[in-house]
Amino acid sequence: MSKHFVWTKKDLLGLEYLSREEIEFILYTAASFKEVTTRQIKKVPALRGKTVVNLFYEPSTRTRTSFELAAKRLSADVINIAVEASSVKKGETLIDTGRNIEALKIDIIVVRHGSSGAPNILAHHVNSSVVNAGDGWHEHPTQALLDMFTLKEKLGRIEGLNVSIIGDIAHSRVARSNIWGLTKLGAKVTVCAPPLLIPEGIEKMGVRVTNDLDTALKGADAINVLRMQFERDAALAFPSKLEYFKQYGITAERLKKCKKEIVVMHPGPINRGIEISSEVADGQNSVILEQVTNGIAVRMAALYLVAHARPTGTRGGEKPL
Amino acid sequence: MTGYLIKNGRVVDPANRIDEVLDILISDGKIEKVGKSLSNGGCKAIDASGKIVGPGLVDMHTHLREPGREDKETVASGTRAAVKGGFTSVACMPNTEPEALDNEGIIKRLSGIIKKDALANVFVVGAITMGRAGKKLADFKALKKAGAIGISDDGSSVDDEKLMSEALALAKKEGLLVIGHCEDRSISDSGVINYGLISTKMGLRGIPVEAEYKRVERDIELARKAKAAIHIAHVSCKESVDIIRKARKAGVEVSAETAPHYFSLTEDCCVTYDTNLKMNPPLRTKEDAEAIKKALKDGTIDAIATDHAPHTDSEKDVEFDFAPFGILGLETALGLAVTELVEKKVLSWSELFMRMSASPARLLGIDRGDLKNGKAADIVIIDPGKEYTYTKDSIASRSKNSPFIGWKLKGKVSHVFVAGKLIDEVLADR
Ligand SMILES: [Zn+2]
Numbered sequence: 111m112s113k114h115f116v117w118t119k120k121d122l123l124g125l126e127y128l129s130r131e132e133i134e135f136i137l138y139t140a141a142s143f144k145e146v147t148t149r150q151i152k153k154v155p156a157l158r159g160k161t162v163v164n165l166f167y168e169p170s171t172r173t174r175t176s177f178e179l180a181a182k183r184l185s186a187d188v189i190n191i192a193v194e195a196s197s198v199k200k201g202e203t204l205i206d207t208g209r210n211i212e213a214l215k216i217d218i219i220v221v222r223h224g225s226s227g228a229p230n231i232l233a234h235h236v237n238s239s240v241v242n243a244g245d246g247w248h249e250h251p252t253q254a255l256l257d258m259f260t261l262k263e264k265l266g267r268i269e270g271l272n273v274s275i276i277g278d279i280a281h282s283r284v285a286r287s288n289i290w291g292l293t294k295l296g297a298k299v300t301v302c303a304p305p306l307l308i309p310e311g312i313e314k315m316g317v318r319v320t321n322d323l324d325t326a327l328k329g330a331d332a333i334n335v336l337r338m339q340f341e342r343d344a345a346l347a348f349p350s351k352l353e354y355f356k357q358y359g360i361t362a363e364r365l366k367k368c369k370k371e372i373v374v375m376h377p378g379p380i381n382r383g384i385e386i387s388s389e390v391a392d393g394q395n396s397v398i399l400e401q402v403t404n405g406i407a408v409r410m411a412a413l414y415l416v417a418h419a420r421p422t423g424t425r426g427g428e429k430p431l
Numbered sequence: 432m433t434g435y436l437i438k439n440g441r442v443v444d445p446a447n448r449i450d451e452v453l454d455i456l457i458s459d460g461k462i463e464k465v466g467k468s469l470s471n472g473g474c475k476a477i478d479a480s481g482k483i484v485g486p487g488l489v490d491m492h493t494h495l496r497e498p499g500r501e502d503k504e505t506v507a508s509g510t511r512a513a514v515k516g517g518f519t520s521v522a523c524m525p526n527t528e529p530e531a532l533d534n535e536g537i538i539k540r541l542s543g544i545i546k547k548d549a550l551a552n553v554f555v556v557g558a559i560t561m562g563r564a565g566k567k568l569a570d571f572k573a574l575k576k577a578g579a580i581g582i583s584d585d586g587s588s589v590d591d592e593k594l595m596s597e598a599l600a601l602a603k604k605e606g607l608l609v610i611g612h613c614e615d616r617s618i619s620d621s622g623v624i625n626y627g628l629i630s631t632k633m634g635l636r637g638i639p640v641e642a643e644y645k646r647v648e649r650d651i652e653l654a655r656k657a658k659a660a661i662h663i664a665h666v667s668c669k670e671s672v673d674i675i676r677k678a679r680k681a682g683v684e685v686s687a688e689t690a691p692h693y694f695s696l697t698e699d700c701c702v703t704y705d706t707n708l709k710m711n712p713p714l715r716t717k718e719d720a721e722a723i724k725k726a727l728k729d730g731t732i733d734a735i736a737t738d739h740a741p742h743t744d745s746e747k748d749v750e751f752d753f754a755p756f757g758i759l760g761l762e763t764a765l766g767l768a769v770t771e772l773v774e775k776k777v778l779s780w781s782e783l784f785m786r787m788s789a790s791p792a793r794l795l796g797i798d799r800g801d802l803k804n805g806k807a808a809d810i811v812i813i814d815p816g817k818e819y820t821y822t823k824d825s826i827a828s829r830s831k832n833s834p835f836i837g838w839k840l841k842g843k844v845s846h847v848f849v850a851g852k853l854i855d856e857v858l859a860d861r
Contacts, residue, residue: 315631
């Protein structure tokens with residue numbers, strides 16, 4: 111990947127909208143920022159004088175903290191705004207909020223929203239950069255980027271890898287972003303879930319679909335285990351946590367039948383004993399904590415690139431009608 | 432003599448099997464004569480050479496929003512939009528807010544507004560059930576007496592089969608057209624776009640085609656049993672088309688309409704999350720759009736109706752999940768039909784006037800869509816080759832929620848006569 115690649119997008123809305131080269135360039139940029147995070151003084155002046163606003167319509171301490179740290183390590187000023195879910199429909203509209211935030215002369219809005227496409231709509235109405243920190247079931251691009259970054263670090267490449275994503279595919283933005291990113295970079299992706307948690311037409315996104323965990327594990331170089339949200343949509347499709355663990359839980363016994371070096375990822379927070387056993391989560395193959403560490407470097411790269419988009423920054427997710 | 436002589440236009444009048452260059456003499460609000468080289472007898476002459484002259488368009492499915500939501504649209508603004516789009520008659524749907532058109536009082540009140548403000552003919556569709564709640568039938572006799580020409584719970588379907596059967600039988604007795612909004616809410620649930628690859632990619636809840644066609648199937652079956660007629664509103668998918676085609680062959684008295692967006696757009700357009708692409712039923716696949724075109728050609732779908740559904744910017748400028756369903760239609764229907772159907776040789780001009788004027792008039796039971804001597808002089812003159820760009824500034828409707836802003840369309844309206852009166856609104860930006 112060339113140092114001379116020119117980043118043109120003002121927004122990071124999803125990996126669907128990025129080319130292979132753009133994804134590789136973010137990973138390349140993230141690698142140099144990771145080096146920064148290992149220094150004694152973990153700070154560079156790359157975004158000095160810039161302001162990043164974390165606009166969160168859903169509570170997520172993990173993602174918000176990661177973005178906040180990333181921005182601070184780039185010397186940006188950070189403001190956190192949490193909008194309560196209950197006021198989304200009644201209060202100020204998303205677009206009004208965005209424009210008001212922009213009037214504060216900020217540079218980047220990092221947005222987390224429960225409604226798919228909210229970052230796309232916001233990006234369309236503000237000139238500031240918009241970085242998607244997860245929207246509905248749509249995309250969570252920085253999560254997928256950090257997953258890929260971790261994979262590449264562990265296995266040296268993405269191209270040609272067999273990666274299985276296991277869990278509630280239907281309601282997962284992490285799954286969608288990973289599918290876009292991994293397939294663009296040449297990995298072979300399998301999605302595995304109970305039938306009702308496989309969304310319509312997903313195979314047309316270039317993935318293999320299975321309902322059988324052993325099929326998904328066989329030959330896999332890496333697995334990405336999704337969080338099962340029984341308190342939300344997943345419950346309708348698969349009512350029993352215990353039964354889910356029996357059929358789809360990643361356990362040490364199951365791992366024994368896999369490739370020895372299989373990389374086990376999880377976007378967190380993990381539900382021990384539901385989608386993954388503690389033994390595996392804390393075991394040798396698990397890279398869960400490394401993912402968290404890498405998240406900062408990847409988010410530094412994302413913030414840095416959108417802030418320096420050239421010439422003026424083209425909108426990230428728009429396509430002509 | 433007060434009147435006009437429209438000279439040398441290509442008169443397309445499918446109701447009378449006419450498609451040739453003729454003159455039309457209008458006087459006292461009526462068609463006086465259609466023929467070759469008529470003398471103007473003192474009337475003002477309008478040169479229509481190179482233009483298409485047809486019966487004014489009839490929209491079976493308009494939401495005028497008045498009374499109650501005058502912030503979205505009024506009778507005045509809606510009929511202005513209608514006339515600009517070449518429509519001389521519209522049928523307005525009963526889902527007004529907060530009060531539906533479910534009783535004599537509100538329809539009379541609306542009729543007063545229409546009399547005062549309307550630039551085009553407005554025909555009223557009353558509700559099937561009180562408050563469109565699907566629980567208790569409205570008083571059809573009273574609705575009819577107040578002037579309603581049809582009934583519908585548009586926006587909702589009557590879930591209760593017994594109630595719907597009763598409605599079909601009673602409406603038949605009153606001579607009211609029953610217009611079915613076919614949607615099984617237990618299937619469409621909280622979906623916002625078509626269920627399929629696109630909803631999966633976008634992470635949005637999908638509305639399966641089953642939600643529509645299963646209800647189309649049910650309504651047709653109920654009509655068959657009741658030996659009554661049913662009109663299916665806004666057909667969007669191939670399956671519904673097939674069901675309607677089959678039922679008609681079997682002798683069921685079923686008619687259908689579609690809207691221009693179902694043959695001009697597909698679900699793929701939604702990927703921008705533009706809420707002006709959110710409508711119910713949702714945009715479907717390319718295959719569905721092709722089936723709709725075929726059905727318009729072979730007559731399985733009788734009419735192109737707009738489903739003109741104005742919403743304010745503040746309602747539409749929100750997250751896709753939260754935006755209301757519906758888009759404007761009156762000012763783009765003709766342009767889209769000409770551009771997508773006539774120019775692409777799907778329909779002839781005669782077929783276009785059949786689907787947009789003669790058939791909807793016949794279905795509604797209104798004496799329009801026909802240029803015979805003595806009929807009301809509702810006439811549209813169209814410049815067929817003239818390309819224009821549909822701009823936000825040009826919109827006469829009070830709302831601006833159209834996905835077609837910026838589109839280049841063909842078939843510009845140049846003159847509109849309503850009951851022999853030339854409406855200046857159209858002339859303004861001709
Ligand atoms: Zn409807």
